[in-house]
Amino acid sequence: VTSLLPWPPSYLDSWKWAGARQLLQRCRQLHVGRALPSTLLLLGEPGLGREAVAVELACSLTCREGGAEGCTCTSCQRVRRGIHPDLAVLDVQPGKSDIVIEQVHQVVEDILQRPYEAEQRVFLVASVHTPPLNAHAASALLKTLEEPPSHVTFLLLAANPSRVLPTILSRSVQLHVPPPQHGELCDLLCRHHQLAEEQAEELLAAVKDASLALQADPESAPSTVATLETLLGDALNGDVLALLRLASQSKRDPATAAMTTASLLSLASSSDARDAERFLDAAAALITSERRRSALHLDPESTVAGTLARLLRQAASG
Numbered sequence: 096v097t098s099l100l101p102w103p104p105s106y107l108d109s110w111k112w113a114g115a116r117q118l119l120q121r122c123r124q125l126h127v128g129r130a131l132p133s134t135l136l137l138l139g140e141p142g143l144g145r146e147a148v149a150v151e152l153a154c155s156l157t158c159r160e161g162g163a164e165g166c167t168c169t170s171c172q173r174v175r176r177g178i179h180p181d182l183a184v185l186d187v188q189p190g191k192s193d194i195v196i197e198q199v200h201q202v203v204e205d206i207l208q209r210p211y212e213a214e215q216r217v218f219l220v221a222s223v224h225t226p227p228l229n230a231h232a233a234s235a236l237l238k239t240l241e242e243p244p245s246h247v248t249f250l251l252l253a254a255n256p257s258r259v260l261p262t263i264l265s266r267s268v269q270l271h272v273p274p275p276q277h278g279e280l281c282d283l284l285c286r287h288h289q290l291a292e293e294q295a296e297e298l299l300a301a302v303k304d305a306s307l308a309l310q311a312d313p314e315s316a317p318s319t320v321a322t323l324e325t326l327l328g329d330a331l332n333g334d335v336l337a338l339l340r341l342a343s344q345s346k347r348d349p350a351t352a353a354m355t356t357a358s359l360l361s362l363a364s365s366s367d368a369r370d371a372e373r374f375l376d377a378a379a380a381l382i383t384s385e386r387r388r389s390a391l392h393l394d395p396e397s398t399v400a401g402t403l404a405r406l407l408r409q410a411a412s413g
């Protein structure tokens with residue numbers, strides 16, 4: 096079944112996770128009691144349940160057969176494929192970096208239209224972070240968010256409320272999509288990265304952040320963690336070649352800086368006191384420079400290589 100929604104199919108499976116199912120159940124109850132707020136902000140990391148909750152909720156809101164969990168009626172199937180006429184998804188268009196104002200104008204005009212088939216029309220905004228929803232586009236949406244027609248529900252997605260404009264926040268009800276439980280995440284990693292269970296556990300132990308684990312290079316993920324630790328150990332012992340390899344690795348994979356930090360912390364926990372201190376110093380320096388890098392939009396390579404080179408010079412001179 097091909098999906099026209101802007102997410103990979105693996106994103107849409109995760110409504111089966113315990114936390115997401117509970118949240119959906121609550122929303123369905125509110126909907127039946129006509130008490131579901133008209134503008135919901137679903138908070139969670141991409142791919143970890145929020146898209147699935149939004150799509151399954153859209154199914155329930157438009158279903159004509161009661162909208163129970165996992166309903167497979169024609170209407171619900173069309174919602175899941177992104178081809179239901181009463182579901183619209185607002186997302187950045189190919190080749191653009193922002194949601195453009197014309198798209199928002201289209202939505203604002205569109206929602207006045209009665210539903211085609213269902214009792215509700217659902218508008219799903221794939222990310223209300225700024226960007227891609229810039230202040231200009233957001234302000235065009237505000238009045239509609241505040242008083243949408245009774246046949247309209249807005250489902251807005253975001254990872255971090257601090258990247259959402261206060262004017263949007265104040266007009267929506269925030270719902271946190273619970274993250275997957277350990278076993279659920281492990282299972283997802285096994286399927287997503289085609290890993291054996293022990294490898295998935297190893298990756299999770301090395302990278303505590305679930306979304307980071309999912310973004311890690313599918314094929315070399317577990318070996319990357321091991322390689323990183325070896326390279327880091329060598330680099331901090333003055334091996335310039337290891338430092339260069341580390342830098343080139345971080346250029347290929349933007350998640351490397353965070354994984355490097357995780358590896359440093361893991362090395363620190365298994366080293367003697369003197370080495371542990373150096374690894375902890377390096378991790379702290381890396382976190383600081385990574386923050387600076389993202390604020391200044393610098394190349395990831397410059398963070399890892401620059402920080403480690405500085406530490407090497409310090410080690411050599413001390």
Ligand SMILES: [Zn+2]
Binds near residue numbers: 161166167168
């Ligand atoms: Zn249905």
